Structures are given as structure tokens and as C-alpha cells.
Amino acid sequence: MSKPSENGTSLSGAESLLHTLVACGVDTCFANPGTSEMHFVAALDAVPAMRPVLCLFEGVATGAADGYARMAGKPASTLLHLGPGLANGLASLHNARRAQSPIVNIVGDHATYHLQYDAPLTSDIAGFARPVSDWVRRSASARSLPGDVATAVACARRSPGQIATLILPADTAWAPAERIGTLGADTPLSIVSKATLEKIAGLLRAPGRVAMLLRGDVLHGQGLQLAASIAAHTGAKLFCDTFAPRIRRGGHHPVIERLHYRGDEVIRQLAAFDHLILVGAEPPVAFFAYLGRPSWLVPSDCALHTLTRPCENGPDALERLADRLEAKMYHSAVRRAVATPRSDEPLTPETILRCITTDLPEDAIVVDEGLTSTFPYYDLLDAASSHDHLNLTGGAIGSGIPLSVGAAVAAPARKVVCLHGDGGAMYSLQGLWTQARERLDVITIIFANRSYAILEQELDRVGACVDGTRSRRLLDIGDPDLNWTALATGMGVATERVTTVAAFRDTFGRAIRATGPILIEAVIA
Amino acid sequence: MSKPSENGTSLSGAESLLHTLVACGVDTCFANPGTSEMHFVAALDAVPAMRPVLCLFEGVATGAADGYARMAGKPASTLLHLGPGLANGLASLHNARRAQSPIVNIVGDHATYHLQYDAPLTSDIAGFARPVSDWVRRSASARSLPGDVATAVACARRSPGQIATLILPADTAWAPAERIGTLGADTPLSIVSKATLEKIAGLLRAPGRVAMLLRGDVLHGQGLQLAASIAAHTGAKLFCDTFAPRIRRGGHHPVIERLHYRGDEVIRQLAAFDHLILVGAEPPVAFFAYLGRPSWLVPSDCALHTLTRPCENGPDALERLADRLEAKMYHSAVRRAVATPRSDEPLTPETILRCITTDLPEDAIVVDEGLTSTFPYYDLLDAASSHDHLNLTGGAIGSGIPLSVGAAVAAPARKVVCLHGDGGAMYSLQGLWTQARERLDVITIIFANRSYAILEQELDRVGACVDGTRSRRLLDIGDPDLNWTALATGMGVATERVTTVAAFRDTFGRAIRATGPILIEAVIA
Structure with a gap:
């Protein structure tokens, strides 16, 4: 707790809250x-370091905070109005x-x-x-607020990232707060034991067939190369979850096989x-x-082992594991060739993904809620330029537009390409307006199949x-x-509708060269 | 519990659920x-009496169920996907x-x-x-499901109307259920005691100045005339809440004064x-x-009394009270004259409300989330044709479009006019699509002031x-x-933008004569 109000006048709870957030890196x-x-809104005028x-x-707002956290590696705050x-x-x-x-x-x-009065919005x-x-x-009060805010930020930053929710009574915001909270050092990440490393190294040295399932920051930082070195050195296979929050792909990054959305397929992937x-x-x-189908997808004759838990330092463990195995031999992945679609091919999810793969600019961020439109063509993007791929982690539909807002705010110099089904995009289409308001550099591609295809x-x-017209009608949004x-x-966003490969390539190419939000409605019905 | 499956084949939990809802009047x-x-969706093909x-x-969906309940006086069901x-x-x-x-x-x-596997959507x-x-x-199981559903409906129907939430595990829907649940008779409403009636009658006969605050079905049924008779007979003043769920107004219905949104004004209204x-x-x-302003708005020298609680039978109490007072003298309200705006007047919330007041068709349903645009002109609608007025009860913004969907489904022969602020309408604009899908007879009027004016x-x-540009920008949606x-x-809804009184009247008039959804964007910025 430090920094009394600089101008000597009383610091309101709301002002202290904002100063504390900024002091804590939010x-x-x-x-x-x-x-x-x-009072929070009014205090923004006094704290220009906070970007609303x-x-x-x-x-x-909350989905954007998720996208921001995935790309910035630190929390944003949200500001929400009461329970509703x-x-x-x-x-x-x-x-x-x-x-x-972290949020x-x-x-x-x-x-x-x-x-106590149970007013309508209580x-x-x-x-x-x-x-x-x-x-x-x-x-509880404006005086406890600075400490509460700092604790909230510390909690959100706790590895691997948490959701902290601070309820702010209006009088806590308007009463005097006196001070600004500060953040202590983050708790260092837990390090896995030598015994664990030795055991995992032993497995990887032994003759059995070994797979590794990666998640978290090992999928987009230094850990990715280390895992690839270990795999190359030992013959282990690398997998990631269906909906990895963020994974670095394309360019010369290693190719990680995605576990399939369908359980039957996952069992096949892991059978060996x-x-x-x-x-x-x-x-x-x-x-x-x-x-009649299993929920648990690890084959009964496949033994499970843990190198790191989510709260442990994955890149450190992979580095020490690679050292122990003397696995330093990762060579850049060779990009497979993907043919640009011919102009006379029909516009389909597959041809769209081929266009994107060939034309994606270096260091883009791809936000993927394409579901049935993108699932089958996921692998294509390994042949694209180096990029980050963000997925529908959690499964609550409608994440793509908000994630793209947050990713674009966190990484303003990078192009964001959001792939979205038409049904799912309806849940939070209001995010398009924020793209326009903030001039965010996002290309939203709507796969317009006019149904809840999944x-x-x-x-x-x-x-x-099959002839259930009443049930079918409930899945048809056409x-x-x-x-x-x-x-x-x-919503104030530039837009084009395309129905051919030629039009898609042309529009997508212009969108890449331009700056600012655009929505491309790709009619594939 | 009755009616085994009619065709002798096994009845799934989902089919039993739907049959039970229908049997219980939902x-x-x-x-x-x-x-x-x-499985619920698939079962719709087997239960044509359920309208999805x-x-x-x-x-x-939930807001439409609210609007439906307000107009139908009985619950609809919602069907929602997991926690998100x-x-x-x-x-x-x-x-x-x-x-x-009731929902x-x-x-x-x-x-x-x-x-137990904590899958992503758990x-x-x-x-x-x-x-x-x-x-x-x-x-817990398909066998308990019919009883659970009947209990849920009974609970929702409990006076004055409740929210019942039944969680339906997928295996409960697909397993055999064997039977269909049925609803017992509703619990009769509690009747207020003679002692209470006598006490309230005494107050109304005594010389003091008396006000009555009405809520619930006494505002839109027979109770409304009874309350007006009592008021006319005793000199008592009738009030309703700022956001009465449903109130019958216009035509020859009595005029009930609305408590103001601002507390200071309520204190003034009740001061006498x-x-x-x-x-x-x-x-x-x-x-x-x-x-520095009070939360409790009843003046300290005003004594509070209760004739009926929300769970008690209000119309019965008013009828017995009127009998006791021999108050049978209600005469129809005399409608005040409201001048149709001249074509050269500017298009403002006030001129729009004057147009609506003069042109509203008989027996319309007005859904009002106009907030700053409609608050000051609320009284005008007392001079319109007889209609039901539905308000933003609860205060969670974005209710208007969903309420209009539900009201139109419940009352397909009546014209629904939805008055909505532009900021608030953004929260659930997806409801416009359902208006189009179901060909609902709704006129949505957007008061486009391009700000969160409230x-x-x-x-x-x-x-x-005052010069806080950063704070102001957070309230400006322009x-x-x-x-x-x-x-x-x-969303597939017909629409027109109007900027003049003449255009508004013309468009509104044509919308009234037509059938089906239309949105009128009234630019008042």
C-alpha cells in the first residue's frame, strides 16, 4: 500500500480502484x-493510464477479457453492472x-x-x-478496497490464470479511500521434481510407444520447440486438446496433432x-x-503419466527433460504445400481454408469458432505463415467475436482473422460494434450455412x-x-458477401492489405 | 401419474417430459x-401439441417466456443448453x-x-x-422425470408466479420413462381475513388522506375497476409501481398514477x-x-398498511372491500384529449408518443423499455385506446424485444408495439429474428438517440x-x-428509418394496418 493522493485532495474509492489496477499492471x-x-466511470477522467x-x-466484455489475457499473458479487468x-x-x-x-x-x-431494501435490481x-x-x-469499504483490488489481481495472476471477481458496492466507490494498493511479487511457479523428470525420461528412453498431450503456455512459447526436440529425439508423438486456448502454428513451428472433437476418433488416435x-x-x-459410447477416452492399455500439472512450470520441465535426454535436435518443420483453389472451384469451407492458408499474413492471430466448417480442415493451417490459433475453449458458443476484440486490443500490430459459424456468431454479434469503435484490425469470416450444422x-x-420436420426446423436458422x-x-463494420472462390480471395486479400475491421459473409449454403 | 404410452412402445424421458408439460397446460x-x-428436440416430432x-x-428465450406469462397468465417452458x-x-x-x-x-x-469427467461444458x-x-x-432418472416435471409446473403456477428450473441430464431424456405426469389442482389463493378488510375499510372511511399502491393482477383484470370504485367512493388515490409488470390502460380504464423512477419525486408524490x-x-x-438521498421512500408520517400480500387474492379482497364500503360507483374515465403532432413539429420522444397515443389500435399490447424517451410521456398513453402496458420490471436492460416476442406468441390476434431505447435494444436484438421466423405481429420502435441517455x-x-471526455465516451454509443x-x-424484419413526424405517422399507420414484424428507427438524436 503506497502513494497517497498526489494532489492532496481526497482519493475516492473508485479512483483508488483504478490507480491500484494500473499499479498492478491491469x-x-x-x-x-x-x-x-x-463513480468508476467518472474516475476514468482522473486515471488516463487505464484504457476503457x-x-x-x-x-x-468478458469474452474480450479472455482474448486479451490469452494474447497479453496478463489480466484485463471487466466492469459489469450488478447481478444481471x-x-x-x-x-x-x-x-x-x-x-x-486471468481476468x-x-x-x-x-x-x-x-x-436491505431489496430494490428491483438487487x-x-x-x-x-x-x-x-x-x-x-x-x-466492505473504500478503505479496504485498495487491498481487495490488489488481492484480486494477485489471485487472477496465480498460475495458470484464474478468474477473480470483486463486488464493488456503490458507496465503496464514492467514499474516500486514502491510498493505492500495490501488488507483491507473483508466487513463482512450482517446479517439477527430479524424480518426476527421471521417471518421464525413463519412459521416453524405453521402447514403448509414447504420446505427450500438451496444454497451456508450452503450446505457444519456448516449450513448443523443446517438446518438438524431445519428440524428434525419442519418437514420441505430440498431441494438443481439441480446443487449446492458444497454440502457435504454421511457419516453421512444429506440427502438433489435435485430438478430435469426436470421442471415437480420439480413441483411434490414442490406440497405438x-x-x-x-x-x-x-x-x-x-x-x-x-x-453406449465411452466418456473416458484413454485406452485401457495406455498408462497415464503427468509431467506437469497446470499450476507447474511446463517450459522449465520440458527444458530439463530435454537436457536429461540430450534432445537438442529439433529441425524446423517442413511446410506442406497447400494448393490455392482455382477460381472455378466452388466456395466451400475447404476452399476457404485453402485460401486462408495460402494468404494468411505473417504473425496473424486466428480465432477459430468455425466448428463444422473448420474442424475437418484444421490441419491445413499448419501450412500457413506463423500464427497463433485461439479456440473455443470451454465450449460456450459465441466466443469468436469477443475473443477477436480482446486479441486485437492486446496485439494491435497483428492482423486478427476470426473464423465463425453463422449460428454461433449471433450470440455475441454486438462485439462487431466494439471492433468498429476501437478501429480493431479484425477480419471476421462468417461461414453462412444457415443452420446449426453441428x-x-x-x-x-x-x-x-429423419423426417422430423418439427425437430429439423429447430436447428435450421435459414x-x-x-x-x-x-x-x-x-454495427458500423465494413462488409462484403462472397459466393465464389475468386471473390473470396480478392476480398480477403484486400482486407489483409487494409487496416480496420471487416466482415466477410461467405455463403456456403 | 397416468396415461402409459399409447402405442405400447417405450416412452423416452424426453417424450414423457413433453407429454407431461402439455398435460400440465404448458x-x-x-x-x-x-x-x-x-433427445428433447427429437421428441418434438412425437408431441405436436407442444409449440417450439x-x-x-x-x-x-427466457425474456419471451416472461412476456408470454404476463399475457397468457400461465407458464411457458424454456429449453436451454447446459450452464452457459x-x-x-x-x-x-x-x-x-x-x-x-411463472416460467x-x-x-x-x-x-x-x-x-465425473468434468468435460469442458460441465x-x-x-x-x-x-x-x-x-x-x-x-x-435423477427418467422414471422420476414425469413427477419432477409436474412438480416444476405446479411450483411455477404457485401464486403469484414463480421460476422453476429443472435440470435434465441427457440420460434422463433418453432412458425409458414409462408414464406421463399430471398436475393436481392449483392451491387456491389465500384470502385476506375479515379483520384485515375491516381495518382497511376503517382507514378508508376515516378522514385521513389515503393512497393505495397496486401491483399484480389487480392492475389488469376486474380488480382495476374495483380499486377505481373504492377510490372514487372514498377519495383514495391509486398508484402503481414505476415498472408494473402489466397494467391495463387507456380507453375507459381508470387512470392509475405511476410512481416516479426518481426517489425524490416519489417522496413528493406520497407527501400528501x-x-x-x-x-x-x-x-x-x-x-x-x-x-445523501434516502433509499426508503415512504414519508415518515405516512403509515403503511397491507391489504393483500403478493401471494393473496387481490381481486377478491378488493371486491369484498368494495362491498363493505358500498363502493359501486366507478364511472368510466374520461379520456383526455391529446393533440396529434403537426407535420412541421420536430420528431422527438414527445411527438412520437403523441402519435402513438392517437393512432394506437384497440386492444394493443405496449411493451415499454423506452426509459429516458418514454418516462416523461408515460401519462399520454392513458388517452390512447384500451391496451396492456408491459414494463421493464426488474431493471435488467434489454427486456423489450424478448417481452414483445412472448406477448405476441401468447396473444397472436393483438398488435404489439414495443418502445425501445437504442442502447438497451442491443442486449437482445437477436429476438428480432424470432419475430420474423414466427411472423409475429410486432412493431418495434427504436428511439435512436445514440447514447446511454439514462x-x-x-x-x-x-x-x-462536465469536461470528462473519457467518461462521456463510455456512455456515447454514437x-x-x-x-x-x-x-x-x-434479422429478416421489415424496417424503415424516419426523421420527421409526417414520416413517423405514415410509417406507424401502415405498420398498424399490416401484419407481421416491422422495426421503425426513429432518429431523435
């Missing part, structure tokens, strides 16, 4: 404020929590003395917060292995249960009758067709 | 399904709970045996549900009274706390600095302007 706030947050980003729906505002942000927070993204939520509440904010938060606290070593990952399980597959899978160019125009 | 389902709900209404965002799907519907459920609207939520979950569904639900149950009698209402409190007033109120005609087009 300088971006994705906000959808209401009346109880007006207005979102017109709370799920955009937090509620609107919960689905994105579910995803963020599954992605282990500090600030949720305004009624003044402490006002709660609700159990902590009750809403708990299922998605690692830490929840209601600040005697050992599965977890590196910051959990054992693979089915996304959903299906009658659910149509699921309906087939559960054995529903009556009326969504007009995504109109929706983008409505 | 025949409409506002749905946004996912994989875990596919697809919503492209869960807040639309429920989370997206919570803000609307907050409003519905405050409006005492039966069906929330799909993973199969019971799958939960979450604490009951934890999400509790803050907005009067009743939460996880169905010695007694305030609550009829299904809670005592008025401030919507938000403000520094928050700008709030920022002034908290004493923020960069870029939202283009509501494009947004409506994107």
Missing part, C-alpha cells in the same frame, strides 16, 4: 457500466476459466446500506459469480500408444456423453427420425436467412 | 437447444422473477455418469439457477398522504442509492466533471452510429 478495462458504476473499451453487451450484468457475462467467463485466462471482474452493486451477485470464479469478494504423458493437460474425455449432426447421432452484411453494416 | 417452449438437448419457438440467444445456456438467460429470468411471471426452465445437462448449473429460481431440481395501503405491492424504495443523466447526478434499419434487415 491497464485495460472492457466495460458495460450502469448507474451503480458511475466500451462493449454493448457484457458477454462481449455479470449474468450476461457468465458464459464467456465459463470459457475463460476453462482456458485458464479481474469488477461488478458494481448497490450501496451497502441499500441492499440480486445474489456472489451466487452468480461463484460457479465461474476462483476468488469472489465483496469489498502404451503411455500418455500429460504436460499441463487433463486426460482426454468425451465432450458429450453418447448412449446440431444437425448431433440429431442424426441420437437417432432421431427462415429467414440471417443477412450478415446487413448486421455488420448495422 | 404448450409453448422458447428454445435454444444444444447437443445435450437433442426457436430463439438465437437464450436471453431472448442458462447463464445467458439469467438476466431475463431476473426480470421475470421480479415480475412474478418452467428445462436446462439440459451432461448424462449423470459423464459429470458447470454448476444449480449454482447458476438458484439466484433467479424459486425451485431448482436435478432430475397519511396512509399508504399496499395491494399486492411492496413499499416503494429507491431504484438506486444516491449519496447513464448520462446518472453521471451528471454523481457530480462527475461512434459509430448503430444502424437499426440494417440490423433489422439482417
Whole structure:
């Protein structure tokens, strides 16, 4: 706790809150404020180091904070209005929590003395917060606020990344706070023991067939090369989860095989292995249960081992493991050739992915919620220029547009390409407006198949009758067709609709050379 | 429990669920399904008496169920996908709970045996549900499901209307259920005692100045005339809450004074009274706390009395009270004259409300989330044709479009006119698509002032600095302007932008004569 108010006048709780966030390294706030947050909003004028980003729906704010955390490696804050505002942000927070993204939520509440009256907007904010938060606290007073904020940030930063939710009663924001909170040093990451390293090294030296499942920062930093060296040296196979929060791909980065979305396929992928070593990952399980199909996807004759848990230092463990194995031999991956589609090929998810693969600029960020449109063509992007790939971690649909907002705010010099199904994009389309407001450099590609295509597959899978027009109609979003160019125009985002490969390539190429948001509606129905 | 499967084949849990809902009088389902709900979706083909209404965002589904309940006087069901799907519907459920609207939520979950694996979409569904639900149950098996569903409906129907949330594990939906649940008779409403009636009658006969605050079904049924008779006979003044869930107005219905949104104004409204009698209402409190202003709005020299609590039979109490007072003299209200705006007047919220007042068709439903645009002109609508007025009960912004969907489904022969601020309408604009899909007869009027106008007033109120460009920018949604005609087009809804009184009248008149959804963007910035 330090730094009394610089001008000698009283520091409000809200001003202290903002100064404390900035002092703790949190300088971006994705906000959808209401009346109880007006003192926070007013305090922004006094704390120019905090960048507020207005979102017109709370799920955009929390999803953007997730995307920001994945790319910046540190938390942003959100600013949400009471229980209903937090509620609107919960689905994105579910995803963020599954992605282990650090986030500090600030949720305004009624003044402490006002709660007893059960005014219309009173609700159990902590009750809403708990299922998605690692830490929840209601600040008791302006005096405790600086410490509460610093603790929230410390908690969010705890490895591998947590959700901290601070409830801010209005009187806590407007009363005098006196001081600014500061952050202690982060707790160093746990280091795996020599015994663990020795055991894993032994497995990798032994003749059995070994796979490693990677997750977390080992997929986008130095750990990726180290894992590839170990694999090259020992013959081990590298896998990542279906929905890795962030993975570095393309260029000369190693190719990591993605576990399939379908459990049956995962069992096939893992069938050949005697050992599965977890590196910051959990054992693979089915996304959903299906009658007569297994939930647990590790074959019964495949032994499970853990190199690092999510809270342990993965890159350090891989480095020490590589040293121990004398595995230094990683050579750059050889990019496979992907043919640019001919102009007379039909516009399909596959030809679109081939276009993107050949034309993606260096160091782009690809946000992928294409689901049925991108699942089958995921591997193509290994042949693209070096980029980060962000996925729908957590499975709550509608993450792509908010993630792209946050990624673009965190990495303003990089091109963001967001691949999105049309049904899923409807859940948080309001994020397009924030792309326009902040002039974010995002290309959103809507795969317009006019259906919940993934659910149509699921309906087939559960054995529903084929002629079920009533059930089919509930999965068909084509009556009326969504007009995504109109929706983008409505949000102030430039847009084009394309129906041919030639038009797609042309539009995508121009979008890459330009700066600022654009939405391409790719009609593939 | 009765009616075994009619064709002798096994009845699945999902089929039993749907048959049970229908048997209990719930025949409409506002749905946004996912994989875990596919058996429910498939079962729709077997239960044609259930009407599914697809919503492209869960807040639309739950808000529509609220609007449906307000107009139908009985619950619809929702169908939501796991914790994140429920989370997206919570803000609307907050409003519905405050409006005492009966709703039966069906929330799909993973199969019971799958939960242990903590798959990516696993979450604490009951934890999400509790803050907005009067009743939460996880169905344990297909055999218990019929009884669980009947209990959920019974709970939702309990006066004055409750939120029941039933969690439906996927295996509960696909296993055999054997039977269909049935509903017992509703518990009769509690009747107020003679002693209470005598006491209230005594107050009304005595010389003091008396006000009555009405809420619930006394505002839109026979109770309204009875209250007016009592008021006319005794000189008592009638009030309703700022955000009454549903109130019958216009035509020859009595005029009920609305309590103001601002606490200071409520204190002024109540200053003249010695007694305030609550009829299904809670005592008025401030919507938000403000520094130095009171939260409790009943003047200290005004005595509080309760005629009926929300769970008691209000119309019965008013009828017996009127008998006791021999108050039978209600005469129809005389409609005040409201001048149609001249064509050369500017298009403002006031001129728009004058147009609507003069042109509103008989028996319309007005859904009002106009906030700053409609607050000051609320009284005008007392001079319109007879209609029902639905408000933003609960205060969670973005209710208007979903409420209009549900009201139109419940009352297909009536014209729905939805008055909405532009900022608020963004929270659940996906409801426009459902208006188009279901060909609902809704006129949505967007008051396009390109700002969170209510928050700008709030920022002034908290004493923020006037030159705060950073804070103001967080309340300004005009960069870029939202283009509501494009947004409506994107959702398949007919639309026009108007900037003059003449154009508004012309467009509104044509919309009234036509059938089906239309959105009018009234530019008042």
C-alpha cells in the first residue's frame, strides 16, 4: 500500500480502484457500466493510464477479457453492472476459466446500506459469480478496497490464470479511500521434481510407444520447440486438446496433432500408444456423453503419466527433460504445400481454408469458432505463415467475436482473422460494434450455412427420425436467412458477401492489405 | 401419474417430459437447444401439441417466456443448453422473477455418469439457477422425470408466479420413462381475513388522506375497476409501481398514477398522504442509492398498511372491500384529449408518443423499455385506446424485444408495439429474428438517440466533471452510429428509418394496418 493522493485532495474509492489496477499492471478495462458504476466511470477522467473499451453487451466484455489475457499473458479487468450484468457475462467467463485466462471482474452493486431494501435490481451477485470464479469478494469499504483490488489481481495472476471477481458496492466507490494498493511479487511457479523428470525420461528412453498431450503456455512459447526436440529425439508423438486456448502454428513451428472433437476418433488416435504423458493437460474425455459410447477416452492399455500439472512450470520441465535426454535436435518443420483453389472451384469451407492458408499474413492471430466448417480442415493451417490459433475453449458458443476484440486490443500490430459459424456468431454479434469503435484490425469470416450444422449432426447421432420436420426446423436458422452484411453494416463494420472462390480471395486479400475491421459473409449454403 | 404410452412402445424421458408439460397446460417452449438437448428436440416430432419457438440467444428465450406469462397468465417452458445456456438467460429470468411471471426452465445437462469427467461444458448449473429460481431440481432418472416435471409446473403456477428450473441430464431424456405426469389442482389463493378488510375499510372511511399502491393482477383484470370504485367512493388515490409488470390502460380504464423512477419525486408524490395501503405491492424504495438521498421512500408520517400480500387474492379482497364500503360507483374515465403532432413539429420522444397515443389500435399490447424517451410521456398513453402496458420490471436492460416476442406468441390476434431505447435494444436484438421466423405481429420502435441517455443523466447526478471526455465516451454509443434499419434487415424484419413526424405517422399507420414484424428507427438524436 503506497502513494497517497498526489494532489492532496481526497482519493475516492473508485479512483483508488483504478490507480491500484494500473499499479498492478491491469491497464485495460472492457466495460458495460450502469448507474451503480458511475463513480468508476467518472474516475476514468482522473486515471488516463487505464484504457476503457466500451462493449454493448457484457458477454462481449468478458469474452474480450479472455482474448486479451490469452494474447497479453496478463489480466484485463471487466466492469459489469450488478447481478444481471455479470449474468450476461457468465458464459464467456465459463470459457475463460476453462482456458485458464486471468481476468479481474469488477461488478458494481448497490450501496451497502441499500441492499436491505431489496430494490428491483438487487440480486445474489456472489451466487452468480461463484460457479465461474476462483476468488469472489465483496469489498466492505473504500478503505479496504485498495487491498481487495490488489488481492484480486494477485489471485487472477496465480498460475495458470484464474478468474477473480470483486463486488464493488456503490458507496465503496464514492467514499474516500486514502491510498493505492500495490501488488507483491507473483508466487513463482512450482517446479517439477527430479524424480518426476527421471521417471518421464525413463519412459521416453524405453521402447514403448509414447504420446505427450500438451496444454497451456508450452503450446505457444519456448516449450513448443523443446517438446518438438524431445519428440524428434525419442519418437514420441505430440498431441494438443481439441480446443487449446492458444497454440502457435504454421511457419516453421512444429506440427502438433489435435485430438478430435469426436470421442471415437480420439480413441483411434490414442490406440497405438502404451503411455500418455500429460504436460499441463487433463486426460482426454468425451465432450458429450453418447448412449453406449465411452466418456473416458484413454485406452485401457495406455498408462497415464503427468509431467506437469497446470499450476507447474511446463517450459522449465520440458527444458530439463530435454537436457536429461540430450534432445537438442529439433529441425524446423517442413511446410506442406497447400494448393490455392482455382477460381472455378466452388466456395466451400475447404476452399476457404485453402485460401486462408495460402494468404494468411505473417504473425496473424486466428480465432477459430468455425466448428463444422473448420474442424475437418484444421490441419491445413499448419501450412500457413506463423500464427497463433485461439479456440473455443470451454465450449460456450459465441466466443469468436469477443475473443477477436480482446486479441486485437492486446496485439494491435497483428492482423486478427476470426473464423465463425453463422449460428454461433449471433450470440455475441454486438462485439462487431466494439471492433468498429476501437478501429480493431479484425477480419471476421462468417461461414453462412444457415443452420446449426453441428446440431444437425448431433440429431442424426441420437437417432432421431429423419423426417422430423418439427425437430429439423429447430436447428435450421435459414427462415429467414440471417443477412450478415446487413448486421455488420448495422454495427458500423465494413462488409462484403462472397459466393465464389475468386471473390473470396480478392476480398480477403484486400482486407489483409487494409487496416480496420471487416466482415466477410461467405455463403456456403 | 397416468396415461402409459399409447402405442405400447417405450416412452423416452424426453417424450414423457413433453407429454407431461402439455398435460400440465404448458404448450409453448422458447428454445435454444444444444447437443445435450437433442433427445428433447427429437421428441418434438412425437408431441405436436407442444409449440417450439426457436430463439438465437437464450436471453431472448427466457425474456419471451416472461412476456408470454404476463399475457397468457400461465407458464411457458424454456429449453436451454447446459450452464452457459442458462447463464445467458439469467438476466431475463431476473426480470421475470421480479415480475412474478411463472416460467418452467428445462436446462439440459451432461448424462449423470459423464459429470465425473468434468468435460469442458460441465458447470454448476444449480449454482447458476438458484439466484433467479424459486425451485431448482436435478432430475435423477427418467422414471422420476414425469413427477419432477409436474412438480416444476405446479411450483411455477404457485401464486403469484414463480421460476422453476429443472435440470435434465441427457440420460434422463433418453432412458425409458414409462408414464406421463399430471398436475393436481392449483392451491387456491389465500384470502385476506375479515379483520384485515375491516381495518382497511376503517382507514378508508376515516378522514385521513389515503393512497393505495397496486401491483399484480389487480392492475389488469376486474380488480382495476374495483380499486377505481373504492377510490372514487372514498377519495383514495391509486398508484402503481414505476415498472408494473402489466397494467391495463387507456380507453375507459381508470387512470392509475405511476410512481416516479426518481426517489425524490416519489417522496413528493406520497407527501400528501397519511396512509399508504399496499395491494399486492411492496413499499416503494429507491431504484438506486444516491449519496445523501434516502433509499426508503415512504414519508415518515405516512403509515403503511397491507391489504393483500403478493401471494393473496387481490381481486377478491378488493371486491369484498368494495362491498363493505358500498363502493359501486366507478364511472368510466374520461379520456383526455391529446393533440396529434403537426407535420412541421420536430420528431422527438414527445411527438412520437403523441402519435402513438392517437393512432394506437384497440386492444394493443405496449411493451415499454423506452426509459429516458418514454418516462416523461408515460401519462399520454392513458388517452390512447384500451391496451396492456408491459414494463421493464426488474431493471435488467434489454427486456423489450424478448417481452414483445412472448406477448405476441401468447396473444397472436393483438398488435404489439414495443418502445425501445437504442442502447438497451442491443442486449437482445437477436429476438428480432424470432419475430420474423414466427411472423409475429410486432412493431418495434427504436428511439435512436445514440447514447446511454439514462447513464448520462446518472453521471451528471454523481457530480462527475462536465469536461470528462473519457467518461462521456463510455456512455456515447454514437461512434459509430448503430444502424437499426440494417440490423433489422439482417434479422429478416421489415424496417424503415424516419426523421420527421409526417414520416413517423405514415410509417406507424401502415405498420398498424399490416401484419407481421416491422422495426421503425426513429432518429431523435
